[in-house]
Amino acid sequence: xxxxxxxxxxxxxxxxxxxxxxxxxxxxxxxxxxxxxxxxxxxxxxxxxxxxxxxxxxxxxxxxxxxxxxxxxxxxxxxxxxxxxxxxxxxxxxxxxxxxxxxxxxxxxxxxxxxxxxxxxxxxxxxxxxxxxxxxxxxxxxxxxxxxxxxxxxxxxxxxxxxxxxxxxxxxxxxxxxxxxxxxxxxxxxxxxxxxxxxxxxxxxxxxxxxxxxxxxxxxxxxxxxxxxxxxxxxxxxxx
Amino acid sequence: xxxxxxxxxxxxxxxxxxxxxxxxxxxxxxxxxxxxxxxxxxxxxxxxxxxxxxxxxxxxxxxxxxxxxxxxxxxxxxxxxxxxxxxxxxxxxxxxxxxxxxxxxxxxxxxxxxxxxxxxxxxxxxxxxxxxxxxxxxxxxxxxxxxxxxxxxxxxxxxxxxxxxxxxxxxxxxxxxxxxxxxxxxxxxxxxxxxxxxxxxxxxxxxxxxxxxxxxxxxxxxxxxxxxxxxxxxxxxxxxxxxxxxxxxxxxxxxxxxxxxxxxxxxxxxxxxxxxxxxxxxxxxxxxxxxxxxxxxxxxxxxxxxxxxxxxxxxxxxxxxxxxxxxxxxxxxxxxxxxxxxxxxxxxxxxx
Amino acid sequence: xxxxxxxxxxxxxxxxxxxxxxxxxxxxxxxxxxxxxxxxxxxxxxxxxxxxxxxxxxxxxxxxxxxxxxxxxxxxxxxxxxxxxxxxxxxxxxxxxxxxxxxxxxxxxxxxxxxxxxxxxxxxxxxxxxxxxxxxxxxxxxxxxxxxxxxxxxxxxxxxxxxxxxxxxxxxxxxxxxxxxxxxxxxxxxxxxxxxxxxxxxxxxxxxxxxxxxxxxxxxxxxxxxxxxxxxxxxxxxxxxxxxxxxxxxxxxxxxxxxxxxxxxxxxxxxxxxxxxxxxxxxxxxxxxxxxxxxxxxxxxxxxxxxxxxxxxxxxxxxxxxxxxxxxxxxxxxxxxxxxxxxxxxxxxxxxxxxxxxxxxxxxxxxxxxxxxxxxxxxxxxxxxxxxxxxxxxx
Numbered sequence: 001x002x003x004x005x006x007x008x009x010x011x012x013x014x015x016x017x018x019x020x021x022x023x024x025x026x027x028x029x030x031x032x033x034x035x036x037x038x039x040x041x042x043x044x045x046x047x048x049x050x051x052x053x054x055x056x057x058x059x060x061x062x063x064x065x066x067x068x069x070x071x072x073x074x075x076x077x078x079x080x081x082x083x084x085x086x087x088x089x090x091x092x093x094x095x096x097x098x099x100x101x102x103x104x105x106x107x108x109x110x111x112x113x114x115x116x117x118x119x120x121x122x123x124x125x126x127x128x129x130x131x132x133x134x135x136x137x138x139x140x141x142x143x144x145x146x147x148x149x150x151x152x153x154x155x156x157x158x159x160x161x162x163x164x165x166x167x168x169x170x171x172x173x174x175x176x177x178x179x180x181x182x183x184x185x186x187x188x189x190x191x192x193x194x195x196x197x198x199x200x201x202x203x204x205x206x207x208x209x210x211x212x213x214x215x216x217x218x219x220x221x222x223x224x225x226x227x228x229x230x231x232x233x234x235x236x237x238x239x240x
Numbered sequence: 241x242x243x244x245x246x247x248x249x250x251x252x253x254x255x256x257x258x259x260x261x262x263x264x265x266x267x268x269x270x271x272x273x274x275x276x277x278x279x280x281x282x283x284x285x286x287x288x289x290x291x292x293x294x295x296x297x298x299x300x301x302x303x304x305x306x307x308x309x310x311x312x313x314x315x316x317x318x319x320x321x322x323x324x325x326x327x328x329x330x331x332x333x334x335x336x337x338x339x340x341x342x343x344x345x346x347x348x349x350x351x352x353x354x355x356x357x358x359x360x361x362x363x364x365x366x367x368x369x370x371x372x373x374x375x376x377x378x379x380x381x382x383x384x385x386x387x388x389x390x391x392x393x394x395x396x397x398x399x400x401x402x403x404x405x406x407x408x409x410x411x412x413x414x415x416x417x418x419x420x421x422x423x424x425x426x427x428x429x430x431x432x433x434x435x436x437x438x439x440x441x442x443x444x445x446x447x448x449x450x451x452x453x454x455x456x457x458x459x460x461x462x463x464x465x466x467x468x469x470x471x472x473x474x475x476x477x478x479x480x481x482x483x484x485x486x487x488x489x490x491x492x493x494x495x496x497x498x499x500x501x502x503x504x505x506x507x508x509x510x511x512x513x514x515x516x517x518x519x520x521x522x523x524x525x526x527x528x529x530x531x532x533x534x535x536x537x538x539x540x541x542x543x544x545x546x547x548x549x550x551x552x553x554x555x556x557x558x559x560x561x562x563x564x565x566x567x568x569x570x571x572x573x574x575x576x577x578x579x580x581x582x583x584x585x586x587x588x589x590x591x592x
Numbered sequence: 593x594x595x596x597x598x599x600x601x602x603x604x605x606x607x608x609x610x611x612x613x614x615x616x617x618x619x620x621x622x623x624x625x626x627x628x629x630x631x632x633x634x635x636x637x638x639x640x641x642x643x644x645x646x647x648x649x650x651x652x653x654x655x656x657x658x659x660x661x662x663x664x665x666x667x668x669x670x671x672x673x674x675x676x677x678x679x680x681x682x683x684x685x686x687x688x689x690x691x692x693x694x695x696x697x698x699x700x701x702x703x704x705x706x707x708x709x710x711x712x713x714x715x716x717x718x719x720x721x722x723x724x725x726x727x728x729x730x731x732x733x734x735x736x737x738x739x740x741x742x743x744x745x746x747x748x749x750x751x752x753x754x755x756x757x758x759x760x761x762x763x764x765x766x767x768x769x770x771x772x773x774x775x776x777x778x779x780x781x782x783x784x785x786x787x788x789x790x791x792x793x794x795x796x797x798x799x800x801x802x803x804x805x806x807x808x809x810x811x812x813x814x815x816x817x818x819x820x821x822x823x824x825x826x827x828x829x830x831x832x833x834x835x836x837x838x839x840x841x842x843x844x845x846x847x848x849x850x851x852x853x854x855x856x857x858x859x860x861x862x863x864x865x866x867x868x869x870x871x872x873x874x875x876x877x878x879x880x881x882x883x884x885x886x887x888x889x890x891x892x893x894x895x896x897x898x899x900x901x902x903x904x905x906x907x908x909x910x911x912x913x914x915x916x917x918x919x920x921x922x923x924x925x926x927x928x929x930x931x932x933x934x935x936x937x938x939x940x941x942x943x944x945x946x947x948x949x950x951x952x953x954x955x956x957x958x959x960x961x962x963x964x965x966x967x968x969x970x971x972x973x974x975x976x977x978x979x980x981x982x983x984x985x986x987x
Contacts, residue, residue, distance in 0.1 A: 038753055039711060045413070050449040051476040051493025052365065055500050058855040061877070062869050066498055094859030094869075095704040096810040097741070100817070101364060101479060105413035116707035131706050133865045138708055145696035147665040148864075150672075160867060162907035162945040177973045178966070178981045179672050179940070181679050183663070183691050185980050190668035194693040200720055200767045201696050207763050208713035217708060285596075361607035361830065366853055370607045370828040376600065383596050393597050416614040484850035484885065521612070535612060 019087040019126050027083040033118045034074070034082070034111070043110035047071045053099035053108050063092040067099045067108035074111055082115070087126040090115045123216035135221045138214060143228055145201050146190035150176060199236055202229040206240050243267055245580045246333050246346040248321055248523060251279020253558020253569035253576075254352030255303040260577025261350075262310035266584070269344050270307060271335050273320045273519065277304045279354055280559075287385035289566060290423065290430040291460040296386075299566075316342075320519075324349075324527050328553020329584055348553040348580040349527065351537055352573065353519035355559035358409025358417070358512040366480045367405065367510055374399075374488055375481055375508045377408075378427055385434045390442075392506050394486070399506035402435060403445040403490060404428040405478045410513030410563075411449070417534060421513030422563040425452040428511045429465045436469040445472045445505075447492055476501075481508050513563070520560045529554055536562045547576040555580050607829055609649050615818055616648040622751050623773060631757055632771035635726045637778075642786035647822045647832075653776050654786040655733075657687035660725040661780075664736030665697040666896035673940025674899060674921075675735060677928040678780050680938045683983065684931060685790055690730040695721055698739035701897075705861035711749060715756055716763045718746045723769040733780055737895025740779040741811030744819055747777060777819070779812060781834050781894035784923060785821055788841035796932035797955050799844040804926075805888040806835045806846055807878065807902065809895035810855045835894050835923045842930045847886035851877050857905070858897035867905075874905035879916045890951050891920040906946045919948035935959060936966035937986035 034040060053067040054060045060067070070089065073081040090112045099108045119127040131138075141147040155166040168175065176187050183191040205211040211229070215222040233240055243266040247258040250272030261268040276282060278300035281289065286296035307313050319337035326332045329347035336342075357379050360369035369375050373393040376384075384390045392399050406428060410421040425448065432444045451473065453462040465471040480491040487504040494501035516535040524531040530550040532538040537556040540548050547555045557572035558564055564572070609616070627634045637653040646652050659682070667674040682689055699717050703709040725732040734740040750757055750773070761771050784791070813820040813832040826833035826840070831852070839846050857873025859866070879902060882888055893899055903920040910916050925939040935941050935957055941948045942963075952959040969985065972978040978985070 037711075038756065039749065042749075042752065048411070048449045049495070051495050052479045054493040054498070055476075055479040055491050056853070057500065058857055058873050058877070059859070059869070060493075060500050062872055068493070069498075091861075092869075094855060094857065094862060096855040096859075097814050098810055098853075098855055100814060103364060103407070103412040103414070113704070113707065117710055120707045127707075131708075131861075134706055134861060137864060138702060138706055141665075141697060141699055141702040142708075145699075146669065147697055147699075147701050148669045149665075150669050153670060158904075160871070160908035161904040164943065164945050168943060171970075174970050174973055175942075176672075177979065178937070178969055179676060180937070180981050180983045180986050181672075181676055181691055182980075183693060184668055184672055184675070190665040190697070191663050191695075192693050193696065197694045197696060197724070200769075201717070203767060204713055204716045204720065204763060207766065208710060208716060208759075210709045210713035213708045213710070217706070359607070359610070362609065362613060366831075368830055370604055371830050373601055373604070380600050380603075383600070387596055389596065391597065393601055396597070414615065480853050482850040482852060483848060489850050 022083070024079070027079040030086065030118060030122060031077065031079040031082050033122070034114050037114045037117075039110060040114055043107040043114070044071060044074055045104045045106055047075045047106065048104060050103070053102055053106075056098035056101055058096060058098070059092045059094050065089055065092040067093070070108045070111055071106050086115050086119050086124065090119065091130040117213070120213050120216055128217055131217050135218045138217070139221060139225060142205060142211070142214070142225055144189045145193045145198055149187070149189050151187045195236070199233055199238055202233055203238070203240070205229070242329075242345060242347050243581065243584050244269060244344070244346040245348050245350060245584075246271060246331070246344050247350045247352055249279070249352035249354055249519065249558070249560070250274075250277040250315070251352060251354045251558060251569070252281065252300065252303060252566055253354070253560070253564070253573040254279070254350070255300075255307050256570050256573030257350045257352055257557055257577045258313050259303070259306040259310060260574050261581055262307070262313040264577065264581050266312065266581045268307070268310070268313040269346065270313060270315045271319050271321055272315065272317050275318050277307070277315065277317070284357075284379040285383040285386050286379070287382050287434065288430065290426045291457050293430070321523065321526060328551075331553065347584040348555065350576045350580050351520070351523050351527065351529070351549070351554065351556040351560050352558045353523050353560045354517050355514040355520070355563070356517040358515050360408055360510050360512060362415060363408055363510075364412055364414045365478070367408070367508065368481050369510060372481065372483060372488060374506060375510065377510045377512045378424065378431065379512075381431050381509050385431060385438065388438055390435060390438055398439050399442055401443045401445070401505045402507040402509065403447060403505045404432060404509045404511055405490075406446065406448040406511045407477065408510040408512045409515070417513060417515065419534065419563065420452060422452065423565045424511040424513060426457050426461055426565070428509070429461045429471065431509070432471040433461070433465050433469045436471060443472070445474060447474050447476060447478045447490070449477050514559060516560070523560070527551065527554055529556070534562070536560065547572055547579055553583055607824070613648055616650060618650050619751070620775070623775065626751065632773045633726070635722065635731065635772050635774045637775045638731050644782065644786055644821050645823060646818060647820055648818050650818075652782070652819070652821070654778055654782050655731050656787070657689070658730050659687070659689045659733040659783070660728055660730035661689060661691050662695060662698075662721060662725070662732050662734045662739065664739060664896045665701065666900055667735055671896070671899055671940070671943050673925055673938065673943060674896070677922065677924040677933065677939055678735065680928050680933055680986070681784070681791065681924060681931065684794060685787060690728050692724065692728060694724045694728070698736065698742055700738050700742035701860055703742075705864070711756060712759045714742070715746050715750055715760045718743050719760050719764060719771060720767065720769060722772045722774055723764065725774070726770070726772040731778075732774055733778055733783060735780050735896075737779065737809035738811045738897055740777060741815035743777050744816035747773065748816060779894070781812070781923060782821055784927060785834055785837045788838045791838070791927050791931065792841045795842060795930045797930050797957070799842045799930050799955070801954060802844045802890060802951070803847050803886065803888045804839050804844045804890050804892050805849055805882045805886050806839060807856060807891060807893040807898055808832050808834060808852075809893060809898050812895065835892055838923045838927060839892055842927060847888055849882045849885045851881045854878060856893070856898045856901045858901040863897070863901055870901055871905040871908055874901050875909040875914050875916055878902060879906060879909070879918060880914060883915050883918060888918055889954055890926065891918055892923045892926055893920065894923055903945050917946060919944065919946045919951050921948070929955060929957070934965070934987055935962050937969065937981065
């Protein structure tokens, strides 16, 4: 069976309840990327199927999620099951790393971290869907070097957090200026970050390929980020 | 030539080795650091032995009589080996006891210094052995079974629900004990049967990763535990034990449902594995024999020679080599006696 | 009780690890070896430092002074009383520090939430921050539990993988920065633990009537679990002593509950875009259990995500009739209150959700008067009489 170079046919359909099926070779390829990650041998040895990871896992109590099944699927190289897990299961993990209690030394949360990265890099629709609503946060962290800034506390964004959110947003500037630490008088970032520091951060995103990963998640976001970063670097006379 | 063989350690393996040496016409000197013979089964007050349920005292008694009745077997209680000089077949073994020092001149040496139970405080999982009075280890329960007094330490009352947790301290890469301790599945099941016999109203559960029932143990222990004594076996090991009210909550995975589960227990018994005893670790250093990476004495020519060490004329048997059940102790004790004596009797090879 | 049971209980009183535990091998040897090979500079912990014991019996150096505050985005952004309290306590104890602008978030929140990053980027972000601290002459103190756990992970990866070190060295070169690895990765709560007696010596408010439950952060003690504080006098060395040690030193009554080891349910992305999971977990597994079994006056924890999760999840749960309603704060804020800090000017409790006022009343704090004082500050800021509140203004 030949594999078409144009994989976009499988990833264009965003209107799905489940996920699109792809040829077996594609699933093998995706699993191959997971296995080839530098960290993978540190994260997966054998599996006793003992259930310690599930017992310790918060997500297993809420979702139909099992770190044991993640370890078993990867251990057995069951590329069909791994492919399925890459669509939904991996986004249910809360990355608490309680599962590193594994007596074999496995790190199912770590395996999931690698699976997620592959899902993002390879532009899986399910990854894009999982990260919908998250673009703002990605923008903030990548461009300002801090996350969940004070001005993100808006009552329509967090109605379930209580009436204080409205108090914060109504009084934001004043309340921030009432903070004694000199670096905390900011509203659009958590603290005041030096321009030079930001440029160093941008260079890190460029040189490690982290920025490019965003292109697969949200093309518009990627474009904006790239523009902002390149502009600021140019202004400072730094070449990328 | 002297056919004196020093046997270090008076537990089941050492007793069998010493008896074997004497029966075959050699002279055995058995050095034991405690004031009694019988080793761990006696020191830890084991109730019945696995799998035949004979009394530990009676069984050890037979082995002990087997040695003390031999005219060419000498027993040195409360003595410890403190130094070793020379090469086979002329060892000079210094032992220290209440009377002072003494040097034993022997042709070969048999190490039978055994194991100690894994300390649950070092366990990766969160069992709270040092926090909760009602979390005990296998040998703790043995002692209660022996006294026919199985009670919750917190209340002094018999438990209604008791569970065993397997593989504690074994099969764990973090701890470094990358081996199975062989006997704990059988011992836990035996203790489970005894609890059911002594407390018919008590429900007994065993949480396990694998049930290791080698050979005839399958039908000697496992089947009766389930079929006659209704011990509940649950595949899915426990990771946490916490206090809730006056009970203990144990947390594991219900693998039939594939979901986390937590259930209340009155007592939790940790099936602790075997580690080299302090004596075994010490002998490796004093006698200059190689330990393996776990600290047990390394059997130098596995799998067919199970008792030779890295040094000529020095042999090891029983749990000093690694996890061992009583049959292993008897077998390797006998093999060590045979080889230690044969070593001395072999005609020297003429060179040239 | 019959003799055997007494003997058993006696045996279980004291745990001694013994010398043969392979996990007691000290990773510092490798750090210094790599330094000798020219792979990086090890940023030594400055004197004076306090030695604390970690899980497998090793000593960890906690510098008392000359600290570079590696801030937490979630703290500074949403619960700024947390970081303010850390600075305030350090100032009161008289130790100098650096609050840098040359610091980025560890970015682990993004990494774990969205995976729009990779091992190289994460390691480079960490090393850039460590180099910035080294350049300043101050030693990094990590505010966030997740940053701390993540940096421990990064340290392991860098120690293990020469290709990762090579990649990061290349990038640091482009930034004009050296490869620097701190001798210890220190969490602020470890500083609080090390300083707990000095803090208690400056205590002005009586905490003996306060019942607290402690929630230890997963990323503090589950990641690279050997590098976390354990103390034979706290939980008999069977659970991490962090936070509990401080609460007990301040005279509070620390109460147990049956989900002590459970995660709070933060889940990174979940708390922002899938809050039903976070909320269910935090309320059903943590807050309700704490209330039911321990009935605490306050929940103490030591990580940004945990404070946020446990605090913010209660409001909506209350509408569903759940047994919630207990204030949540960091032990830093609790220690600050014990030392007489202003609940609003320093601890900034008005940013919190669950009602903290009964707790303040129990501590003998007139929160209405305190709020009025804070309102006065705000008026001054509004009128332009003051541009910002300073450390002198907050007491």
